[in-house]
Amino acid sequence: MKASYVIKRILLTVLIFFIVVTLCFFIPRIGVTDPASRYYPPQPATMSDEDYEVLKEITREQYGLDGTTFEQYIRYMGQLFQGDLGTSYQSGSPSVIDCIAECLPWTLVLSVTNLLISLVIGVIIGTMAAWKRGRWQDKALLNASTFTTALPSFFIALLLSFYLGFEWEIFPAYTDQNMVSNFDWSWQAISTVMYNAALPIFSMAIGGIVSYGQSTRNSVIAVSGDEFILTAKAKGLSNNKVIYGHTLRNAMLPIVTQFGMNISGLIGGSVVIEKIFNWNGMGTLFLTANGNNDYPLMMGIMIFMSAFALVANLLTDFVYSLLDPRVTLGERR
Amino acid sequence: MKDILVKTGRFLLRILFGIGSFFKKLWKHKQGRIGLIIVGILAVCAIFAPLIAPYDPYDVTQRAEKGLLPSWQHLLGTSITTGQDIFSMLIYGTRSSLSIGVITGITIAILGSLLGIAAGYIGGWVDTIIMRVVDVLLVIPTLPLVIVMTNVLGTSYVVIVIVFAAFGWTGLARVIRSQVMLIKNTNYVKAAELMGASKWYIMWRHILPAVSNLLIMSTALTSAGIMVAEAGLSFLGLGNPEAISWGKMLADAQSSGAMLFGHWWSILAPGVGIFLAVYSFMRIGLALEEILNPRMRKGSSMIKVFKHLNNKYLEEVFASMDDNSKMKGEYVAEGAQEEVAAAAEEKSETGVKDESAGS
Numbered sequence: 234m235k236a237s238y239v240i241k242r243i244l245l246t247v248l249i250f251f252i253v254v255t256l257c258f259f260i261p262r263i264g265v266t267d268p269a270s271r272y273y274p275p276q277p278a279t280m281s282d283e284d285y286e287v288l289k290e291i292t293r294e295q296y297g298l299d300g301t302t303f304e305q306y307i308r309y310m311g312q313l314f315q316g317d318l319g320t321s322y323q324s325g326s327p328s329v330i331d332c333i334a335e336c337l338p339w340t341l342v343l344s345v346t347n348l349l350i351s352l353v354i355g356v357i358i359g360t361m362a363a364w365k366r367g368r369w370q371d372k373a374l375l376n377a378s379t380f381t382t383a384l385p386s387f388f389i390a391l392l393l394s395f396y397l398g399f400e401w402e403i404f405p406a407y408t409d410q411n412m413v414s415n416f417d418w419s420w421q422a423i424s425t426v427m428y429n430a431a432l433p434i435f436s437m438a439i440g441g442i443v444s445y446g447q448s449t450r451n452s453v454i455a456v457s458g459d460e461f462i463l464t465a466k467a468k469g470l471s472n473n474k475v476i477y478g479h480t481l482r483n484a485m486l487p488i489v490t491q492f493g494m495n496i497s498g499l500i501g502g503s504v505v506i507e508k509i510f511n512w513n514g515m516g517t518l519f520l521t522a523n524g525n526n527d528y529p530l531m532m533g534i535m536i537f538m539s540a541f542a543l544v545a546n547l548l549t550d551f552v553y554s555l556l557d558p559r560v561t562l563g564e565r566r
Numbered sequence: 567m568k569d570i571l572v573k574t575g576r577f578l579l580r581i582l583f584g585i586g587s588f589f590k591k592l593w594k595h596k597q598g599r600i601g602l603i604i605v606g607i608l609a610v611c612a613i614f615a616p617l618i619a620p621y622d623p624y625d626v627t628q629r630a631e632k633g634l635l636p637s638w639q640h641l642l643g644t645s646i647t648t649g650q651d652i653f654s655m656l657i658y659g660t661r662s663s664l665s666i667g668v669i670t671g672i673t674i675a676i677l678g679s680l681l682g683i684a685a686g687y688i689g690g691w692v693d694t695i696i697m698r699v700v701d702v703l704l705v706i707p708t709l710p711l712v713i714v715m716t717n718v719l720g721t722s723y724v725v726i727v728i729v730f731a732a733f734g735w736t737g738l739a740r741v742i743r744s745q746v747m748l749i750k751n752t753n754y755v756k757a758a759e760l761m762g763a764s765k766w767y768i769m770w771r772h773i774l775p776a777v778s779n780l781l782i783m784s785t786a787l788t789s790a791g792i793m794v795a796e797a798g799l800s801f802l803g804l805g806n807p808e809a810i811s812w813g814k815m816l817a818d819a820q821s822s823g824a825m826l827f828g829h830w831w832s833i834l835a836p837g838v839g840i841f842l843a844v845y846s847f848m849r850i851g852l853a854l855e856e857i858l859n860p861r862m863r864k865g866s867s868m869i870k871v872f873k874h875l876n877n878k879y880l881e882e883v884f885a886s887m888d889d890n891s892k893m894k895g896e897y898v899a900e901g902a903q904e905e906v907a908a909a910a911e912e913k914s915e916t917g918v919k920d921e922s923a924g925s
Contacts, residue, residue: 249701249702249705250699252698252702253702253705253706253748256702256706257706258716259716260711260714260715261714261717262718263719274837280805288612307742366760380845382848383790383796383841383844383845383848384837384841384844385794385840385844387798387801387816388837388840389817391816391820391833391837392833392834393826394825395825395830399825399826399828400828406825420730472818498707500708501709501710502705504710504713504802505709505801505802506707507796508802509820519710519713520713520802523710523713523714523717526717531714533744534710535706535710535711535714538706538707539705539706539707540708542705542707543705546705564583
């Protein structure tokens with residue numbers, strides 16, 4: 234890795250971050266003349282118009298919406314430099330960072346588990362399909378991928394919550410809200426979380442497993458034609474050693490790419506699923522903020538998601554160039 | 567005056583013949599035929615919805631009792647909240663899904679090809695600006711941004727199409743750009759440049775036709791992706807509130823407790839609708855991919871569609887096609903291509919290799 238390229242890449246990331254922040258600030262304000270209007274208290278009959286204007290001004294200041302939009306923007310950027318994302322308009326005015334910190338672990342429980350399950354099972358299934366190429370295992374994977382790609386994950390989630398949740402009552406169809414408030418690190422609390430998370434994770438993982446399975450299959454088949462596999466077989470190695478020791482290890486590179494890309498979607502990728510299962514995560518937080526016109530919270534979440542994606546992309550680039558020295562930085566495909 | 571008429575007439579005829587032969591090719595392809603048939607049925611449903619549907623779900627007077635079970639009067643029962651006939655809603659729902667999918671797909675194709683060709687062919691600062699915009703748009707989480715935009719701008723169809731198009735063009739533009747950069751260095755473009763053809767002429771006559779296959783194919787796939795996204799948006803209650811759409815039907819069924827009452831058909835029906843629409847468009851897209859790129863190994867592309875739907879991965883979706891086009895450059899004679907294709911199908915192993923080298 235050349236140091237100059239790393240520095241250039243990081244500088245570019247910072248620049249993109251600031252453009253993203255600017256967009257996140259201005260887009261919710263397009264066409265809104267007075268964003269504070271919905272927070273004005275109703276005008277009492279005894280109050281004169283001038284006094285009401287003063288009251289409005291006080292409300293605006295309270296919500297940090299006084300001055301022109303540009304002044305607000307400068308103020309917001311100043312805050313951001315100090316690592317402050319502002320305070321939410323929710324009752325009790327908690328700071329945005331607190332809100333995010335409260336919801337983030339719950340989203341990560343879903344998305345990280347989903348990613349790991351998809352990766353492990355997908356790679357195993359994919360290797361199997363590649364090994365049994367052309368037989369029913371392979372065809373089954375192909376057909377499964379056809380169907381899961383066309384099925385939106387929220388429809389899978391609805392079906393699962395209907396059958397497994399309502400009809401057969403195996404898993405809870407809605408998240409138990411006490412789970413969040415009563416959480417301590419006891420064994421029972423953790424098992425309750427896993428019990429509640431089963432359906433959301435499963436409905437997301439179906440697509441993920443199949444997609445990892447397919448890419449593993451393709452990449453394993455591509456590698457298994459190489460000479461060193463023939464050598465390994467000629468040496469008399471067992472099938473398992475050939476598959477796991479030689480083929481899979483060399484077929485990992487495209488899977489690493491896919492994994493890195495999925496990492497950048499860890500936070501923002503489960504909005505709809507969270508809504509269906511009433512899961513108390515970032516997606517639900519964002520939908521509530523959007524419903525309440527809670528500007529600081531909305532911007533905070535979007536900026537946080539973008540920053541996460543940016544850092545993830547940066548790291549994937551670096552890791553990739555470490556894994557495969559032939560790939561020069563920035564030319565990841 | 568007469569001259570112009572004849573010219574435009576010929577131009578239109580050529581386009582018509584082009585479309586005709588295009589459908590014919592698609593019909594000959596087995597998977598493409600399945601897609602075409604389903605799309606045809608859906609299109610008929612969408613266009614003649616008032617004739618096919620037994621009730622008019624928009625008409626308040628034609629509402630029946632709420633939450634009726636399926637019967638011969640109401641094939642799929644009635645909805646729990648409003649008492650609208652679910653079967654009629656299903657048929658009317660084709661309209662919003664198909665129209666938004668297709669219109670947005672075409673808009674994205676136009677936008678993506680314009681910006682991609684500009685970035686790839688003109689290069690320089692135009693390229694830099696467009697690619698930086700792409701970088702920014704790829705990082706911002708799309709669904710939250712779309713939610714905010716619809717919150718601000720309203721939820722009419724026009725806004726939804728514009729918002730989806732505004733954030734959906736990036737992947738296509740990237741792919742087209744990399745394709746154009748390859749075409750730019752071919753001999754016939756160089757020859758045209760030497761003969762003094764203007765940049766606009768070259769872009770219109772040489773580069774656009776060269777990427778048109780890619781465009782047609784990706785329009786089908788993008789449309790499928792947009793349909794999923796639109797269903798998701800209206801499922802979240804952020805679609806057009808007045809129109810009937812499948813996503814909204816799902817959301818209504820869920821929020822009104824259809825699952826509690828065991829009305830599985832009110833969830834299954836709109837879901838199957840979404841599935842059919844997306845599936846058929848995907849099938850057409852994949853069939854086109856195989857028709858237009860005979861070297862593609864059959865059935866390998868589902869994973870690519872998956873990536874395509876996520877949009878961010880679009881570049882990789884077509885990375886293999888870059889390789890294909892490089893290959894094509896080697897075979898000068900047109901007729902030789904078909905032989906090569908046949909050979910490639912026999913040796914599918916090498917085909918696999920090409921692909922994975924690309925990704």
